Amino acid sequence: ALQINNYKFSVKTGSFNASSGVSTVVDSYSLLNDEYDTMEYTLNIINGDNIQAQKVLVLQNTTKVYSSEYGIIFNNKPIVSIGVSIVNSSYELKLTPESGISGLTTYKFIRGGIV
DSSP states (O other): OEEETTEEEEEEEEEEEEETTOOEEEEEEETTTOOOSEEEEEEEEEETTEEEEEEEEEEEOSSOEEEEEEEEEEESSOOEEEEEEEETTEEEEEEEEOTTOEEEEEEEEEEEEEO
8 A cells, every 4th residue: 555644545456256236345454453534446347248437435433434436437237336334343345246247247446545
């Protein structure tokens, strides 16, 4: 991760075997060790011939987390919806495949966060 003053950037790529309605955690961190106040993700998701790009804005206060998806662009059909949660003192970003989406799904994202 690159940090400039109170702003920290990180990049991640990965893949998972999508199953409609089954969430996959693609980013997490311990709220006890690395607390962000606000984060913004820019994501690129690919599943077969389907491509999706979008932004997600996240706000958390160590006990609750809130998110808003925006700037959603896709061809053919949407691949995933994106949600956040706090589980056992860890923040999690989850991708949930939309109806009719299955198989190998790849993702790339950049996360910028205020610490």
